[in-house]
Amino acid sequence: MKYKELIASMTLEEKASLMSGKDFWQSQDIERLGIPSMFLADGPHGIRKQAVAADKLGLNAGVPATCFPTAATVANSWNPELGEKVGEYLGEEAITQKVNVLLGPGVNMKRNPLCGRNFEYFSEDPYLAGKMAASYIRGIQSQGISACVKHFAVNNQEQRRMSIDAIVDERTLREIYLTAFEIAVKEGKTKSIMSSYNKLNGTYTNESLHLMRDILRGEWGYQGTVITDWGGSNDRVAGLLAGNELEMPTTGGETDRDIVLAVRGGELPEEVLDECVDRLLDLIFTTEAVYRRPHIDFNVEHHHRVSQKVAEESIVLLKNEDGILPLKFGKKVAVIGEFAQHARYQGAGSSIVNPTILDHTMDCFEESGIISIGYEQGFERYGKKNPKKIEKACALAAKADVILLYIGLDEVTEADGLDRQNMRIPDNQIDLLDALYRVNPNIVAILSCGSAVEMPWIGKVKGLLHGYLGGQAGARAILRVLSGDVNPSGKLAETYPLHYEDTPSAPYFPGNEVTAEYRESIYIGYRYFDTAQVDVLFPFGYGLSYTTFEYSDIRVNRDGVTFRLANSGSTAGMEVAQLYVGCKSREIFRPAKELKGFAKVFINAGESKTVTIPFDDKTFRYFNVKTDSWEVEAAEYRIMIGASSADIRLEDTLFVEGTGAPLPYDKDKLPSYYSGNVRQVGAVEFEQLIGRPLPVADWDRSRPLGYNDTIEQCQYAKGAIARLAYHGIVFAHWFLRKIGKRSAANLIMMSIYHLPFRGIARMTGGAVNMPMVDGLLMMANGRFFKGLRHFLKQRRLKRRAERA
Structure with a gap:
């Protein structure tokens, strides 16, 4: 151990206190021993350090920072050197904001196009994702802070992410879902890793001895720190035994007491706790550059230009019929689409960045050399149909040589905590495209979204430029490609199927109430399409050039x-x-x-x-x-x-x-896997692959609700008050969407609907503890008055203890 003497000087209570957060974003400090707290901040593509209420989770606006293109965008550059440059600038800005640990990059596989967080992930291919992640890590950590690769592991859906059990065969786990993490550890040498919310083959990932000790620590030789996702701790002692050092956010000291009792009761050997403390101290003291360096503001304009360069190299040209691009000199263009006026440039949720500068297409035309004859909105951003806007757009389009049509997905469709409902772009945008095509067929579509979409309309556009989510300078970068100042060189880091139903995981996504079965095994993305010889819209690695x-x-x-x-x-x-x-x-x-x-x-x-x-x-x-x-x-x-x-x-x-x-398999018992046709794998064959019977996939309605059951499952509760609460939440979500408050509706799904009961304690910073959750469960399970008395009693005891 590196810090044996320092650890020897600690009390058991002090050791335990280091294992959980001080608040929502800081680790615990011990002033008498000179141990500072660390600040951890979201930041896969830009620093998100809350400007106000930094001690609360919330989604408050962050301190202004450069919003670089998202990981899904930069992966299309296929340029690890560019990724390392992004990492360097992210690290520099983290130092400026006194951030020790930057929570990214994310390397989960794009198993299914509908995963709501795909915009934060690099690829459907583990080799490409791993190489890009390692480059980010090298860049970030070159500045003296830590990257935090996430989410370890097999976190490939947002629905029920805090309770779902991913059922995966061992070979698929190793070859597909762990290889990118392996590269991040061995080549990137990441100092920290974030464990995922979900279970893996029956065990929460941060409690899995196989995942955390056998593979991560044993095979890969990882010596760094493992941090839970926020509220992702289930059994704190089991997590420590597996080697998950830091629990975030704070639990108000509740799990500290669990650790102390476990050590004194012999459940947790103190030497295991000491090892965890030692690894956490190493992270704290090796990110001390945050404290040592004098405050120097970063060059906002320079970082903005770097963001533009990254976006330029990541844009993918998907179609260029009749050589319509680059735009010929003197061509008059009509600019149509809401995303031209207000750029769609990043995802939503925990990674949202407050940009230092934000380019919009209509503000950048003068320097592009492109002649614009005007702009029309054409469609409502969030899907509402408006025939008058289409009429105005068509009137403008009739006067132009070429139409630049800005379309894509909105911010509330691609978000942390939610999966997409389909692969389509909104109908009102397609209605606009159909109308424009009848007026003027010379259409160049500029697509802005962070994941794959279906394109049954592609025959009505001559040019298609995919900007993905290009960050704060993405709008100007797109214009430079349209004008020919930049020759596009991006290539897709994911396959675009013709139809969602063609996706190999489609029959199994997002799983049932309890499990998500990965019956497609190793056949994800192009591995499936090329093997099963299924036609696609755009293959993996595809991109045109001038x-x-x-x-x-x-x-x-x-x-x-x-x-x-x-x-x-x-x-x-x-x-x-x-x-x-x-x-x-x-x-x-x-x-x-x-x-x-x-x-x-x-x-x-x-x-x-x-x-x-x-x-x-x-x-x-x-x-x-x-x-x-x-x-x-x-x-x-x-x-x-x-x-x-x-x-x-x-x-x-x-x-x-x-x-x-x-040979590892009996070929006759796995016909689907040997043929590659894995869209209809039966339960018996999948059991043969995983080597054990399948667990029950649906929630057992006969048993009472427990800690790991979600608020969604209150619909089955014995207690009328719990069922009423469930229906109230469902109504609130429906009503908010109906009146156009889609962000608020999404927040309900993210923070309430799929939250397990234990999450009420883990995500409230100690305001609610587990004994109080016991009272809530009693009420949900039909013992309302007993549960209410228990809840109020435990709240009084908690307050009394805090005052003491």
Whole structure:
């Protein structure tokens, strides 16, 4: 232990106190021993440190900070160096705001397009997500603070996220859902990790000895700190035994007392507590740059320009019929769409940033060189239909050479705590597009959203530019691509299916009341579409340029692959060359191809470069459930270089010696997995894959409500008051949406509807403790007066103890 002497000087109570927050955003300090508190702040794409009420959770406006493009956007750059630059600037601003731990980046997989938090995550591919995350971490931690990779692990839906049990086979867990975290730990060397809310195969993730000790600490050698998601602690002692050091936010000392009692009762060995304290102290003292450095304001304008550069390199050109882009000099454009006037530039919820500057399209035209003949709103932002706005837009469109149509998803559709209901953009925007097409077919759509959407309307646009969520300078970045000042080089970090129903996880998402079954196994995203040969709208890795690239002269050896890449067009540009590997053996089920490397290369017009993509320890491995370890199958492997997962330009083969491991599966019992057609996997076959019977998926209505049951499940409560409360919440949500207060309606779903009863204690900063929750449960379970007396009694006892 690094801090053995300091720990020896602590009382048991002091050690326990360090394991929980001081308030909602700070860790506990011990003044007599010179141990300061740390400040933790949201910030995957910008610092969110609340300007007021910093001791409360809330969603108050943050101190102004640069709002960089979200992770889903920057992943489209396929440029880890750019990610590291973003991290450096995030770290610099964190230092300015005295933030020790920046809560990001998020590396959960995009298992399903409807996950409401996909805008915060990089990719459907763990290799790309891991490489981008590691670059962010290196940048953030270069400034002397800590990144905090989240959410560990298998947190791929927002619905019931604090109670859902993710049922995943071990191989899928390792290859798909843990690989990005592994890269973040081993290559990024993150100092802290945030555990997720959910259960994994029956155990809360922060209490899972297999996840936290066997894999994270054991296999990966992680020495850093694990922090709960806010309110994510279930059994505090079990969390410490697993190695989850810091519980956030504060519980008003309640779980401190649980720790002390557990040590004195022999349930928690004090040496285990000492190890946890030691790791937390290391995080505190290695982020001391926050305290040492004098306050220096960051250069707001410079950071804004960096944000613009990042957005420019992350924009994806999806369609360019008749070469409508870049816009020809002198073309008159009509600008239509609410998002042109008021940019859609970030997601909603815990990561929302208060930008230092905010560019809007209509304010940036003069410097772009594009000739605008006017602007019309065209549609209501939150979906309400307005024929008059469409009429005005059509009148303007009739006078233009080209229409720039700004469409996408609104802020309350993509949000922390909620999943999307469908993959469509609002009907009122499609009505507008249909009307414009009848007037003037020269339409360039600029799409703003943080996740995949269906596009049955794509035949009515000649150009399609996807800006994702481009941060505070995204509007200007888009104009620079439209004008041709910037040659687009972004490529999709996720697949765009033709229809949501084509998604392999669609039949199993978001799961039932108790469990979410990952029956599709390793086949997510392009791994499924390419293997099952399902047509898609846009494949993984796809993106157009204003120039063309030619691939040639592939050479493969045991160290990697080398090839020539030439810019055969007339414009300098950047190309993302992608390495995919496919095993030709059929003894173990595998995707047709998997991303194993990539390189982003700048090439001037008419020039060519030699590109080398090396193999690494992940190129040929698979996880063998019989040996419980990573193995290599002896086989011929297809080595593919492509411009996307569906556009393979070069191919060779390589025989790789294996590790001689026994075959892990009985092929005859897993026909869906060996074929790749996993959209209708039966329960018996899935049980064969996971090696155990499936747990009950629906809530048992015959039993009383408990700590881990949610407010939603009060609909089954024996107590009439609980059922009435449930219906009151449902009505309030419906009514708020009806009157247009969608943000308030979302807040009800985020903070109340899916909150487990224990969360009432864990998220109120000690205002409500677990004995008081016992009283609430008694009332919910039909013993109203007994429960009310118990609640009031425990509240009196709590207040008396606080006064004492």
